Amino acid sequence: MAKKPLGPVRRAFSPWDDPSEQPFIEFRNITKRFGNFVAVDNLSLKIYKREFHALLGGSGCGKTTLMRMLAGFEAPTEGQIFLEGQDLAGVPPYKRPVNMMFQSYALFPHMNVEKNIAFGLEMDGLPAREIKSRVHEMLSLVKLEGFAKRKPHQLSGGQRQRVALARSLAKRPKVLLLDEPLAALDKKLREETQLELINLQEQLRMTFLIVTHDQEEAMTVADRISVMDKGRILQNATPGEIYEQPNSRFVAEFIGDINVLDGQVTKKENEDVQMFSSVLGDHLDVRYPTPASVGDHAALAIRPEKMRISFDKPAHPGTNAIQGEVWDIAYMGDVSIYHIKVAETETLRAIVANTTRLVERPITWEDQVWLSWDSDAGVILTR
Amino acid sequence: MTDPSLSSTGITRSETVPAPRYQPEAPENAPTNPKGGWGRFAFICVPYLWLLLFFLVPFVIVAKISLSEAAVSIPPYLPVIDWSRGLAGLWEAAERWSLDNYIWLTEDALYWQAYVSSLQIAFLSTLLTLLVGFPIAYGMARAPRSWHPTLVMMVILPFWTSFLIRVYAWIGILKSDGLLNQTLITIGIIDEPLVILNTSIAVYIGIIYSYLPFMVLPLYSSLEKLDTTLIEAAEDLGCPPWKTFWRVTVPLALPGMIAGCFLVFIPAVGEFVIPDLLGGSSTLMIGKTLWVEFFSNRDWPVASAVAIVLLVLLIIPITLFQRHETRRNEGDV
Numbered sequence: 001m002a003k004k005p006l007g008p009v010r011r012a013f014s015p016w017d018d019p020s021e022q023p024f025i026e027f028r029n030i031t032k033r034f035g036n037f038v039a040v041d042n043l044s045l046k047i048y049k050r051e052f053h054a055l056l057g058g059s060g061c062g063k064t065t066l067m068r069m070l071a072g073f074e075a076p077t078e079g080q081i082f083l084e085g086q087d088l089a090g091v092p093p094y095k096r097p098v099n100m101m102f103q104s105y106a107l108f109p110h111m112n113v114e115k116n117i118a119f120g121l122e123m124d125g126l127p128a129r130e131i132k133s134r135v136h137e138m139l140s141l142v143k144l145e146g147f148a149k150r151k152p153h154q155l156s157g158g159q160r161q162r163v164a165l166a167r168s169l170a171k172r173p174k175v176l177l178l179d180e181p182l183a184a185l186d187k188k189l190r191e192e193t194q195l196e197l198i199n200l201q202e203q204l205r206m207t208f209l210i211v212t213h214d215q216e217e218a219m220t221v222a223d224r225i226s227v228m229d230k231g232r233i234l235q236n237a238t239p240g241e242i243y244e245q246p247n248s249r250f251v252a253e254f255i256g257d258i259n260v261l262d263g264q265v266t267k268k269e270n271e272d273v274q275m276f277s278s279v280l281g282d283h284l285d286v287r288y289p290t291p292a293s294v295g296d297h298a299a300l301a302i303r304p305e306k307m308r309i310s311f312d313k314p315a316h317p318g319t320n321a322i323q324g325e326v327w328d329i330a331y332m333g334d335v336s337i338y339h340i341k342v343a344e345t346e347t348l349r350a351i352v353a354n355t356t357r358l359v360e361r362p363i364t365w366e367d368q369v370w371l372s373w374d375s376d377a378g379v380i381l382t383r
Numbered sequence: 384m385t386d387p388s389l390s391s392t393g394i395t396r397s398e399t400v401p402a403p404r405y406q407p408e409a410p411e412n413a414p415t416n417p418k419g420g421w422g423r424f425a426f427i428c429v430p431y432l433w434l435l436l437f438f439l440v441p442f443v444i445v446a447k448i449s450l451s452e453a454a455v456s457i458p459p460y461l462p463v464i465d466w467s468r469g470l471a472g473l474w475e476a477a478e479r480w481s482l483d484n485y486i487w488l489t490e491d492a493l494y495w496q497a498y499v500s501s502l503q504i505a506f507l508s509t510l511l512t513l514l515v516g517f518p519i520a521y522g523m524a525r526a527p528r529s530w531h532p533t534l535v536m537m538v539i540l541p542f543w544t545s546f547l548i549r550v551y552a553w554i555g556i557l558k559s560d561g562l563l564n565q566t567l568i569t570i571g572i573i574d575e576p577l578v579i580l581n582t583s584i585a586v587y588i589g590i591i592y593s594y595l596p597f598m599v600l601p602l603y604s605s606l607e608k609l610d611t612t613l614i615e616a617a618e619d620l621g622c623p624p625w626k627t628f629w630r631v632t633v634p635l636a637l638p639g640m641i642a643g644c645f646l647v648f649i650p651a652v653g654e655f656v657i658p659d660l661l662g663g664s665s666t667l668m669i670g671k672t673l674w675v676e677f678f679s680n681r682d683w684p685v686a687s688a689v690a691i692v693l694l695v696l697l698i699i700p701i702t703l704f705q706r707h708e709t710r711r712n713e714g715d716v
């Protein structure tokens with residue numbers, strides 16, 4: 001199979017940094033209650049035109065509810081939603097330029113794949129020829145060309161998901177809401193579809209709001225990520241910021257793996273902070289802008305890939321080094337994760353890339369090693 | 384066989400179980416096994432036995448009577464098969480059977496008119512029952528979950544009173560100085576009482592009222608199963624609610640609609656009590672004709688012929704329709 005030419009280079013895109021830019025979608029102080037239960041709690045969020053925004057969060061944190069309010073199936077208990085500056089209150093779902101891909105797919109069981117995809121186009125009153133070509137285009141996008149005449153019950157779970165995706169894409173809405181669109185696909189197809197989604201979004205200049213449980217997926221596709229918990233957004237930032245500068249323990253632990261050490265600030269000079277960790281019984285240096293002041297309790301968080309292990313104590317200034325014993329090694333293929341016991345009750349993780357094909361590793365179980373990291377590798381978490 | 388996932392999970396059969404040793408154990412629930420075979424056979428047979436006993440046998444008896452000739456005797460027809468003489472008796476009787484009664488039905492326009500009028504009345508009242516029943520079933524299905532048992536109970540509740548008494552009660556409501564007319568006159572909507580009783584309108588009212596539960600229940604059961612996210616999906620794709628109703632709700636409720644229509648139409652065609660009590664002499668229905676033949680004229684053979692023709696009239700189109708439906712559902716693979 002011939003390789004497709006690569007798409008255009010993804011340009012830097014950051015309208016949220018531009019104060020003159022108007023948000024395309026704005027949730028303003030949205031609260032949604034079901035009886036006494038607060039599903040969405042005084043949430044505000046601005047999404048910009050052509051942004052690919054991901055909602056990330058545990059099950060039941062209110063992601064679907066947020067989308068349903070934007071699509072018009074649920075009215076906010078308090079607050080307003082704006083689309084292009086227009087208040088959406090009272091606009092029925094069928095008049096909103098928003099399409100949603102349902103978490104449960106919601107394919108029409110009495111229509112075949114083709115009819116399902118054509119449904120929204122027929123509603124727009126497109127000419128039959130155009131509908132046909134658009135349906136065909138969508139079918140080839142989701143690789144279901146041979147399945148046009150099948151009914152939904154004659155498809156596999158992953159195929160149904162792709163039909164649902166095709167149906168929501170077919171209308172090329174201004175805003176596309178995707179509720180876990182790729183969860184049922186295998187890894188390869190999922191990665192392909194992710195790239196297709198990105199390409200499509202660039203081509204059609206649509207704004208995407210995607211819900212996913214897969215943080216890697218969120219990192220891959222999204223311009224910005226909102227991490228949600230209990231109906232609130234904890235952090236809304238680019239994937240890089242979310243990963244490197246998480247603003248809270250929840251965000252830090254939700255995205256990727258991280259070592260967290262509780263401690264107390266003992267010295268502070270601008271960004272140069274010294275913390276005392278009672279578990280390690282040691283002072284640690286960090287360079288990180290933090291509101292915490294001397295005497296405050298805070299946590300130091302370091303990603304495992306930013307940790308090094310060695311037999312000899314590293315001598316650079318500005319490097320933290322603690323001694324420990326190799327407790328466990330998890331071989332992942334590309335990398336190995338070393339669990340280093342640094343105190344009776346504490347192990348820290350370090351990731352080492354497997355740069356050679358050696359099965360015999362120089363550092364192995366029960367070795368006494370030094371675990372070190374640079375002072376600008378860590379993050380101070382105050383909540 | 385070439386599925387790579389099978390071999391990767393290690394459940395390739397040839398690896399784990401040597402084929403020749405496995406085979407003798409295989410036919411565990413094959414029909415040769417007397418226990419499993421008979422059990423299944425009996426299970427399948429029960430409904431057929433039931434049909435044979437309570438449908439086919441009576442049908443054959445009625446068909447036989449329809450070929451006989453009316454007579455002043457007990458039973459009131461001839462020939463009577465003399466079973467004491469075995470097959471010879473049957474043969475003797477069979478030689479005297481004739482199709483005269485059927486020919487008679489075609490000669491008297493009364494029967495033909497009664498059939499047509501019955502089908503017309505049944506058709507129209509089925510349609511009206513559907514129109515009345517759909518909103519009721521829809522409302523029930525959309526009501527809060529916790530109400531459903533109560534609502535279903537309310538639909539079934541009228542069955543706890545005798546059918547005859549309920550139809551009788553309508554006489555009291557519809558007659559010229561009945562409840563309906565008195566109410567309308569008191570309110571001042573009409574000055575003269577409406578003539579409803581002993582017209583076909585009263586028959587329609589009676590049929591719709593009596594058969595409504597048979598329409599509502601199957602409709603409710605298919606509407607209740609309808610996933611509300613489908614409605615949302617349609618609206619999301621730009622379909623206004625009334626269009627969603629026609630494009631999503633109705634097609635998905637179709638099985639319930641068809642079942643309900645059959646359950647109303649079939650008994651309504653042969654209905655006797657309602658036209659007799661509410662329709663007066665002006666309404667012609669085959670059920671009444673049948674009654675008159677049986678009990679007033681004591682002409683069992685003609686009455687039987689009327690019944691057989693009615694059955695054929697109903698069964699043929701229904702079978703054709705159902706075959707068409709099955710084919711349509713399997714068709715677009």
Ligand SMILES: Nc1ncnc2c1ncn2[C@@H]1O[C@H](COP(=O)(O)OP(=O)(O)OP(=O)(O)O)[C@@H](O)[C@H]1O
Binds near residue numbers: 058059
């Ligand atoms: N119609 C409703 N009535 C009552 N509670 C509801 C309703 N819809 C949602 N909830 C509750 O609101 C909370 C948020 O639900 P939501 O569907 O938005 O979660 P989610 O973040 O999409 O979760 P998941 O990742 O599992 O899909 C849940 O606790 C849920 O039980």
Ligand SMILES: [Mg+2]
Binds near residue numbers: 063064065103
């Ligand atoms: Mg959800």
